[in-house]
Amino acid sequence: MLTLAASAFFTGIAGAFYAAYQRNASIDVFGMSLATIxxxxxxxxxxxxxxxxxxxSFVLTIFAEWMADFGAWRPIITAVLIIGVMLAYPSGLAGMxxxxxxxxxxxIKRPA
Numbered sequence: 680m681l682t683l684a685a686s687a688f689f690t691g692i693a694g695a696f697y698a699a700y701q702r703n704a705s706i707d708v709f710g711m712s713l714a715t716i717x718x719x720x721x722x723x724x725x726x727x728x729x730x731x732x733x734x735x736s737f738v739l740t741i742f743a744e745w746m747a748d749f750g751a752w753r754p755i756i757t758a759v760l761i762i763g764v765m766l767a768y769p770s771g772l773a774g775m776x777x778x779x780x781x782x783x784x785x786x787i788k789r790p791a
Contacts, residue, residue: 716739719735719739719757719761720732720735720736720739721735722761722765722771723735723738723739723761723764723765723771723772724736724771724772724773725770725771725772725773725774726771727770727773728773730773731770731771731772731773731774731776734772734773734776735771735772738772739757742757742760743757
């Protein structure tokens, strides 16, 4: 119950900051597309880590800006990218980073 209260508190604070930033408070601001993007960031980053979601948010934001000229194809290409990463790395980008780090660390520790 304490976790739910803390989550609601921080969500309210974030909403207040966002409303002050936008100078507008409306239910239309947070539509289904924003919820889908946030869920995609969490799933792509890995549900077990915070840093995976942070990395995924940077990757998806940069990718969305890079793909801006593709118009209606952008969500399809993004979905294919997310599905591809999730099939290759079920634990998301965090799992990919962990496995890459393990491979690099394994090569460094091996004697020549």
